[in-house]
Amino acid sequence: MTTLDVPGFLHGSAKMDKLIINGPAKLSGEIHISRAKNAYLPILAGCLLSKERIRLKNIPELRDIKTMLSLLEKLGTQITQEGEWTELYTPTLASFSATYDLVKTMRASIFVLGPLLAREGKAEVSLPGGCAIGTRPIDLHLDNLKKMGAKIDLKGGYVRAEASSLKACTLPLAFPSVGATENLMMASVFTSGTTIIENAAMEPEIEDLGNFLNSMGAKVKGHGSSRIEIEGVEHLSATEYEAIGDRIEAGTYLMAALATGSEITLTGINFKYIDFVIEKLREMGANIETSDNSITVKQSTLSGTKVETAPYPGFPTDLQAQMMALMTTAKDSSIIVENIFENRFMHVPELIRMNALIDLEGRSAFIKPSPGLSAAPVMCTDLRASAALIIAALAAEGETEIQRVYHLDRGYEKLDQKFLKLGASIKRVNSN
Ligand code: UD1
Numbered sequence: 001m002t003t004l005d006v007p008g009f010l011h012g013s014a015k016m017d018k019l020i021i022n023g024p025a026k027l028s029g030e031i032h033i034s035r036a037k038n039a040y041l042p043i044l045a046g047c048l049l050s051k052e053r054i055r056l057k058n059i060p061e062l063r064d065i066k067t068m069l070s071l072l073e074k075l076g077t078q079i080t081q082e083g084e085w086t087e088l089y090t091p092t093l094a095s096f097s098a099t100y101d102l103v104k105t106m107r108a109s110i111f112v113l114g115p116l117l118a119r120e121g122k123a124e125v126s127l128p129g130g131c132a133i134g135t136r137p138i139d140l141h142l143d144n145l146k147k148m149g150a151k152i153d154l155k156g157g158y159v160r161a162e163a164s165s166l167k168a169c170t171l172p173l174a175f176p177s178v179g180a181t182e183n184l185m186m187a188s189v190f191t192s193g194t195t196i197i198e199n200a201a202m203e204p205e206i207e208d209l210g211n212f213l214n215s216m217g218a219k220v221k222g223h224g225s226s227r228i229e230i231e232g233v234e235h236l237s238a239t240e241y242e243a244i245g246d247r248i249e250a251g252t253y254l255m256a257a258l259a260t261g262s263e264i265t266l267t268g269i270n271f272k273y274i275d276f277v278i279e280k281l282r283e284m285g286a287n288i289e290t291s292d293n294s295i296t297v298k299q300s301t302l303s304g305t306k307v308e309t310a311p312y313p314g315f316p317t318d319l320q321a322q323m324m325a326l327m328t329t330a331k332d333s334s335i336i337v338e339n340i341f342e343n344r345f346m347h348v349p350e351l352i353r354m355n356a357l358i359d360l361e362g363r364s365a366f367i368k369p370s371p372g373l374s375a376a377p378v379m380c381t382d383l384r385a386s387a388a389l390i391i392a393a394l395a396a397e398g399e400t401e402i403q404r405v406y407h408l409d410r411g412y413e414k415l416d417q418k419f420l421k422l423g424a425s426i427k428r429v430n431s432n
Contacts, residue, residue, distance in 0.1 A: 017409075019402040019416060021393035022425035023375065027262035029422050033250045033269040034060040034413040039205040039243035042182040043212045044068045045111035047088040048075065049119055049189055050216050050236040054088045057242035060413040063406065067106045071098055075112065085240075093120055100126040100157060106410075110138055110179060113161060114187035117150055122162045127154065136341075140180035144171045145187060148195070168193030168232060176201040176226065176311045182209055189218045191232040200228045203312040204273045208244050215239040245269035249412060250295065251277050251319040252387045255326040256419075257297045258286055259395040264422055265296040276313050280305060280323075284330060302326070304334035304367070311340070321347045321388035328356040328370040329395050336365045347385035350378040354392050354400070375400040380407040387412065394424055 035058045045068065047054045059065055069079055076094030080087045096116055103109040103126035116123035128138065142152050142159065148171070150163040168191040171184055181201040186209075188195035200206070202224055210223025216236035221229045250269040257264045258281065271278060271290035278288050278295070284305050287298040304327060309317040317340035327334035328351060338344050345365060348358050353376040357368035375398030380386035386408040393400035405428070408415055419426045 016430060017405045018429050019390070019393075019405050019408075020427045020429060021390065021400045021402065023260075023373075023394050023396045023398065023400065025260050025262070025394040025419075025424040027257055027260055027264050027394070027419075027422040027424060030265040030267060031253065031418045031421055032267050033245040033253075034058070035243040036060075036205055036208070036246040036248075037062055037064055037411050038178075038203075038246075038248070039208040040065060041068055041108040042111045042186070042205070042209045043241065043243060044072060044088070045108075045115050046186050046209065046212060047072065047077065048090055048093070048112060048115040049186060049213075050238065051091050052089075052236075052238035054216070054238060055240040056086050056088065057240070058084050059086050060246070062413055063410045064106050064108060067102055068108065068111075071102045071109055071112065074099070074102070075116070096120060096122050096124055098123075098125040102126075103128055107136060108179070110141060111183060111186070113141065113145070113159065114183035114185070117145065117161050117163055118166060118187050118190050121164055123159075124161075125159050127157050127159060138179070140173055140175065140177045141183045144173070144180065144184050147171060148184075148187060148191070150187075166191050168195045168230075170196045170198060172198040173200060175199075178203050178206065178311075181206055181228070185209060185213065185220060185223070185228060185230060188230040189213060189220075189233065189236065191230070194229055194231045197228040197230070198226070200226050201311055202226055204244055204247060212239070212241050212243075215241050244273065247273040247277075248316065248318045248384070250274060251316070252322050252391070252412070253418070253422075254278075254281065254286075254288070254295065254297050255319070255322045256391045256394055258300060258302060259326045259329045259391050261299045262422075263296070263298045265294055267294045269293070269295060271295050276315055277319060280307060280315060302330040304330045304332040304369075306335040306337075308337040309339050317341055317344060318384050320344060321384045322391055324348070324358070324365060324367060325351060325356075325388040325391040325395075327367040328358070328373060328392065330367075331369055333369065334367045336367065338363050338365075344384075346381040347388040350381070350385070350389055351392055353378055354389075354396055356392065372397060374398055377401045377403070380404040383407050383411045390415070390419075394419070 207224030219231035373396035
């Protein structure tokens with residue numbers, strides 16, 4: 001059976017689903033954090049680098065993951081699922097093209113560019129274009145592939161790349177882009193010589209990708225630091241691998257618990273990956289206990305604070321919206337400065353509909369304590385904005401109806417089931 005046929009793989013992802021949440025919630029209990037979507041997306045693309053069988057454990061059931069699997073199937077990967085293991089096997093490639101129909105739904109499709117070029121010397125990927133949270137160009141991916149000797153044409157909305165062999169060189173990134181770092185790491189695995197990525201992104205998912213590549217026989221060093229060295233090898237072999245826990249999912253549940261004055265425990269997540277976030281929450285007054293494989297948050301009274309998003313190890317932009325929802329429940333004012341994406345405040349009008357007091361000025365948001373969040377019909381605008389609305393709805397008085405839940409299904413595995421387990425009143429309804 002292929003993964004794509006597995007019943008329930010895309011649990012509850014119908015396009016018009018909505019969520020009904022009755023608040024205020026009091027959460028309690030323990031949930032297990034899923035493996036990280038942003039680790040598995042590049043790892044899945046990285047499977048194209050080996051002609052042998054790759055077995056991956058506990059790939060989360062998410063729409064973005066399904067899109068990546070569909071793309072890999074089109075490129076020739078045979079995918080089978082057995083319990084918690086997914087096997088990917090690409091003895092030969094059937095195509096070099098990531099077409100518009102798939103790329104338009106998920107920017108991470110660009111991750112196949114590096115592996116296809118490295119393995120076969122050619123690739124064609126539809127340009128991802130803009131997206132709701134900003135323009136998100138891919139110049140850093142393309143300029144550095146050119147430095148490695150790739151010939152790149154942009155035509156008809158596609159990136160067409162060719163290179164008889166990519167050459168090792170030093171690639172200083174103008175900005176530590178997560179995606180560019182990952183694409184370039186994968187593009188470099190077969191070069192003769194050592195490629196050095198300077199000013200590399202340091203996100204835990206990059207460290208994870210390096211560990212995965214090394215488990216196949218790659219020689220990657222320094223992943224997780226700002227200087228990554230990739231010594232080319234002849235080929236990559238079979239492996240078994242399980243990605244790290246999802247730090248953004250963990251941060252979201254922590255903030256939901258704090259916004260509702262609850263006590264919950266998260267397992268399957270190493271706190272070191274969200275150390276900075278935990279420190280920020282503690283600074284606000286949060287009572288959080290950590291151990292190697294779990295985090296417990298207890299009922300706390302929160303003060304306001306200032307948060308600026310930054311590349312890892314700074315505060316992640318992917319938790320900015322959720323943090324803003326939490327700040328509306330603090331006893332005094334807060335400020336958020338969004339430094340990574342230019343248009344990542346689309347949750348603000350929706351939070352204001354729920355009685356939040358937020359003013360926007362350019363990249364800064366000024367958040368005053370809400371006199372009391374209250375239920376309202378609201379709409380998800382992007383993945384993390386949707387998570388902010390869930391947090392606000394759990395803290396608000398009354399019944400909140402959240403539309404366009406398909407954004408959430410891109411990145412939160414079984415979110416409604418997990419909140420139900422924690423005791424929330426949450427119901428998924430098909431609004432067709
Ligand atoms: C990844 C994450 C995303 C997260 C983001 C920042 C995945 C699948 N997605 O996205 O959830 O929000 O990191 O932590 O891992 N930029 C350029 N030129 C480029 C590439 C990026 O200007 O060639 C800019 C972007 O427009 C953006 C900033 O750099 O303003 C950060 O982008 P980047 O780090 O590349 O994020 P993604 O890899 O797209």
